[in-house]
Amino acid sequence: MNFPFPIRQECPPGACVCDRDALLADPAADPRILKLTKEEEKRLVARLENIASLEDLRLMQQRIHAQLGIVIQITPSDNEVRTSRGISIQLEDAPGLCRKTRTALPAAIRRGFDNKPEIVYALLNERDLLSGT
Known part of the structure; x- marks a missing residue:
């Protein structure tokens, strides 16, 4: 199959699913x-590490879905959230999604949360977890 754009090289046999x-x-x-x-992927990871706001994150989610077909679900835990590790970041399974990408994108988003903790607060406030404070 010929593509009008460069495509990702295949992973070594047995190294990826x-x-x-x-x-x-x-x-x-x-x-x-x-x-x-x-x-x-390196450019995308760098961009996700440098997100500036919750709106920027939501825009990136939309662009990633529109351009690559990857759906990223970001939800705070129903229990107490003490750090950015209490926020669930999941990529929906999709054929062609590399194992390394499945781990690299959530890790980059977490690093972005660590750089800008106000994004985590806005995300929590979006679900009214901090509405009384």
């Missing part, structure tokens, strides 16, 4: 995820 070959073989599959080359 991305199922890239099945994605390339299926003509009905969504190939947008393959646009995320290793260089582009």
